[in-house]
Amino acid sequence: MSGLEPFGARLRRAMDERGPLCVGIDPHASLLAEWGLNDDVAGLERFSRTVVEAVADRVAVLKPQSAFFERFGSRGVAVLEQSVAEARAAGALVVMDAKRGDIGSTMAAYAESFLHKDAPLFSDALTVSPYLGYGSLSPAVALARESGAGLFVLALTSNPEGGEVQHAVRSDGRNVGATMLAHLAAENAGEEPLGSFGAVVGATLGDLSTYDLDINGPLLAPGIGAQGATPADLPRVFGAAVRNVVPNVSRGVLRHGPDTVALRDAADRFAEEIRHTVAPS
Numbered sequence: 461m462s463g464l465e466p467f468g469a470r471l472r473r474a475m476d477e478r479g480p481l482c483v484g485i486d487p488h489a490s491l492l493a494e495w496g497l498n499d500d501v502a503g504l505e506r507f508s509r510t511v512v513e514a515v516a517d518r519v520a521v522l523k524p525q526s527a528f529f530e531r532f533g534s535r536g537v538a539v540l541e542q543s544v545a546e547a548r549a550a551g552a553l554v555v556m557d558a559k560r561g562d563i564g565s566t567m568a569a570y571a572e573s574f575l576h577k578d579a580p581l582f583s584d585a586l587t588v589s590p591y592l593g594y595g596s597l598s599p600a601v602a603l604a605r606e607s608g609a610g611l612f613v614l615a616l617t618s619n620p621e622g623g624e625v626q627h628a629v630r631s632d633g634r635n636v637g638a639t640m641l642a643h644l645a646a647e648n649a650g651e652e653p654l655g656s657f658g659a660v661v662g663a664t665l666g667d668l669s670t671y672d673l674d675i676n677g678p679l680l681a682p683g684i685g686a687q688g689a690t691p692a693d694l695p696r697v698f699g700a701a702v703r704n705v706v707p708n709v710s711r712g713v714l715r716h717g718p719d720t721v722a723l724r725d726a727a728d729r730f731a732e733e734i735r736h737t738v739a740p741s
């Protein structure tokens with residue numbers, strides 16, 4: 461299977477050209493209502509199409525949250541397929557936020573669903589959960605390499621409950637989140653300009669200087685906007701690794717819809733704030 465150029469290289473270029481902002485497509489029932497849309501497949505389709513039309517030609521990454529599409533069954537998944545295709549056609553990279561994770565043999569099927577180049581839901585990258593053991597992700601790592609896709613592994617999540625698992629200390633003295641970061645650094649060793657195997661690290665987490673975030677791969681940073689973090693927090697949280705951070709904003713942008721100009725302006729404001737804090741001129 462001849463794949464795309466590696467995800468890390470494509471992402472680095474997109475971040476350099478468009479800035480690193482990732483806008484989420486999260487069609488919450490409450491947002492559909494605020495936009496004057498019905499909580500049905502037609503409302504879902506209108507919502508997703510509007511977000512893609514508003515921002516897919518200007519942000520590096522769009523991140524559809526699969527849960528909000530799966531809620532509507534097969535017709536919701538059809539809308540998700542269409543949104544992925546339209547976003548990619550407009551030049552955005554798509555990170556599918558489906559947080560898949562299972563024993564290796566089943567993980568292989570999840571990987572086929574999102575990372576095989578001919579899959580209807582093929583995405584540039586997929587969020588995955590390593591909490592059945594990092595090694596259980598091997599089939600997804602292998603297929604991502606073959607297809608030129610990437611993964612974002614949940615390492616230090618933005619929610620307050622995450623620490624119960626991710627801060628647990630192993631017998632070697634390292635905590636679980638740090639162990640995931642170390643696995644990713646090994647995966648990305650020697651890759652230029654950037655590896656394809658990223659970590660999810662919440663922007664809400666405060667000072668992370670005790671962690672080695674230098675994984676030579678992207679750090680997807682949710683938590684800005686509705687969860688309380690701001691672009692100004694990024695240098696303090698990520699230190700020198702801020703250069704590889706892909707900050708995600710979902711509700712913080714989406715609440716400005718359904719007007720496409722207002723959505724675009726909101727994304728532009730976040731992008732500008734991020735540019736100022738990440739690479740101040």
Ligand SMILES: O=c1ccn([C@@H]2O[C@H](COP(=O)(O)O)[C@@H](O)[C@H]2O)c(=O)[nH]1
Binds near residue numbers: 486557616618684709
């Ligand atoms: O640690 C994590 C991992 C994923 N997410 C997802 O990101 C968005 C955040 O949405 P906001 O509206 O900007 O809060 C959402 O899809 C989450 O499932 C996360 O928040 N934290």
